[in-house]
Amino acid sequence: MEKERSTEARIFEAASAVFHEKGYAGARMQEIADRAGINKAMLHYYYRNKDKLFEGVFRTARLQVLGPILDVIGADLPLPVKMERAVHTYIDQLVAHPEVPAFVLQELRRHPDRVRRFIDEEVQLLFQGLARQIREADRRAEIRPVPPEHVVVNLIGLCVFPFVGRPVIQAVLGLDEEGFEAFIQERKQTVTTFIHNALGL
Amino acid sequence: MEKERSTEARIFEAASAVFHEKGYAGARMQEIADRAGINKAMLHYYYRNKDKLFEGVFRTARLQVLGPILDVIGADLPLPVKMERAVHTYIDQLVAHPEVPAFVLQELRRHPDRVRRFIDEEVQLLFQGLARQIREADRRAEIRPVPPEHVVVNLIGLCVFPFVGRPVIQAVLGLDEEGFEAFIQERKQTVTTFIHNALGL
DNA sequence: GTCTATACTCGGATAGAC
DNA sequence: GTCTATCCGAGTATAGAC
Numbered sequence: 001m002e003k004e005r006s007t008e009a010r011i012f013e014a015a016s017a018v019f020h021e022k023g024y025a026g027a028r029m030q031e032i033a034d035r036a037g038i039n040k041a042m043l044h045y046y047y048r049n050k051d052k053l054f055e056g057v058f059r060t061a062r063l064q065v066l067g068p069i070l071d072v073i074g075a076d077l078p079l080p081v082k083m084e085r086a087v088h089t090y091i092d093q094l095v096a097h098p099e100v101p102a103f104v105l106q107e108l109r110r111h112p113d114r115v116r117r118f119i120d121e122e123v124q125l126l127f128q129g130l131a132r133q134i135r136e137a138d139r140r141a142e143i144r145p146v147p148p149e150h151v152v153v154n155l156i157g158l159c160v161f162p163f164v165g166r167p168v169i170q171a172v173l174g175l176d177e178e179g180f181e182a183f184i185q186e187r188k189q190t191v192t193t194f195i196h197n198a199l200g201l
Numbered sequence: 202m203e204k205e206r207s208t209e210a211r212i213f214e215a216a217s218a219v220f221h222e223k224g225y226a227g228a229r230m231q232e233i234a235d236r237a238g239i240n241k242a243m244l245h246y247y248y249r250n251k252d253k254l255f256e257g258v259f260r261t262a263r264l265q266v267l268g269p270i271l272d273v274i275g276a277d278l279p280l281p282v283k284m285e286r287a288v289h290t291y292i293d294q295l296v297a298h299p300e301v302p303a304f305v306l307q308e309l310r311r312h313p314d315r316v317r318r319f320i321d322e323e324v325q326l327l328f329q330g331l332a333r334q335i336r337e338a339d340r341r342a343e344i345r346p347v348p349p350e351h352v353v354v355n356l357i358g359l360c361v362f363p364f365v366g367r368p369v370i371q372a373v374l375g376l377d378e379e380g381f382e383a384f385i386q387e388r389k390q391t392v393t394t395f396i397h398n399a400l401g402l
Numbered sequence: 403g404t405c406t407a408t409a410c411t412c413g414g415a416t417a418g419a420c
Numbered sequence: 421g422t423c424t425a426t427c428c429g430a431g432t433a434t435a436g437a438c
Contacts, residue, residue: 404437405436406436406438407434407437408434408435409432409433409434409435410434411430411431413431414428414430415426415428418423418425419422
């Protein structure tokens with residue numbers, strides 16, 4: 001109910017929270033209105049309908065989950081450094097938006113038509129560039145022989161999975177919220193080492 | 202509409218498919234009825250309501266996603282062999298039920314109360330056992346020093362992530378359905394090697 | 403711009419005939 | 421056991437006053 005930000009911004013933040021938590025199908029306009037501290041009718045005044053509101057939230061989520069990591073992947077860095085930076089950057093990014101990956105993956109799964117817009121030409125090329133860099137390192141015998149596509153998927157998966165599987169991981173390891181936080185912070189180091197060792201760097 | 206299996210079984214299969222695809226909130230009783238080739242009213246005759254039907258599907262999903270892998274983790278095997286078997290078994294298991302992990306993780310995220318039942322004492326102990334085995338191997342200097350909990354999460358994540366992130370991975374790597382299948386089959390080997398190398402086995 | 407009241411649709415659930 | 425018809429609550433969206 002903060003009077004600071006504009007109504008529109010408050011709606012958007014509330015909508016983000018609710019969509020992230022419940023997904024499109026589970027989200028209720030009423031709950032969004034409540035969290036924004038305004039009336040249901042206002043939602044339709046600013047954003048015509050649920051779809052439009054969702055569209056905005058999803059577009060933002062894309063940046064939150066793809067933004068910084070792409071810069072690192074596209075940067076001109078030697079492989080070992082790039083790997084380390086990628087892991088650190090990506091985990092930091094995900095800590096800032098812990099619920100976004102599960103949300104995004106869920107919605108992409110239900111709307112295959114969105115996938116092309118989500119992973120556009122540019123994004124695809126960036127990842128292909130990383131794969132090529134790995135292949136090059138392999139050719140020069142700087143790393144163990146290894147299929148580059150798998151390394152790319154492993155890199156992303158090792159960073160993202162704990163956030164998508166959070167409840168299960170917390171239960172298995174017996175971690176409370178702050179225990180999980182700490183675990184994630186450790187991963188910046190352990191995942192980097194894991195990958196470096198796997199590649200023989 | 203196969204006349205073979207009983208109506209009850211057909212309903213359950215249809216319900217599984219729809220719940221897996223759409224999640225609880227997105228699933229429609231009408232669609233389940235259609236796929237089962239029967240009337241909506243029949244759903245309520247066999248399973249009292251949507252919740253009860255979901256409960257059954259979810260319980261089965263738990264076994265589909267936890268079953269075989271737990272046997273391997275609990276088995277009395279040397280670490281390198283156990284890791285290899287775990288990866289192979291788990292990926293085979295997930296190929297048989299590709300949509301289940303995303304479904305389960307999504308629903309657990311929305312119903313934190315279910316988590317305890319999902320990861321019960323027994324499951325927790327099995328994973329702790331694996332962690333202990335890794336810690337032992339570390340103590341005996343059979344592997345590189347490494348936090349066991351992270352290895353456990355990495356093992357599971359490397360197997361599960363491709364299925365949860367499937368649409369994104371297909372788009373990034375430019376794979377069609379059978380290309381993805383092949384990629385997954387490759388992973389049984391590449392992930393095993395990745396982990397072995399990471400641990401210095 | 404913000405509210406209240408209300409229209410309308412969708413979907414889960416039940417009644418009751420066969 | 422299986423169907424048709426129908427009820428009813430929930431949830432999105434709009435009308436209209438202030």
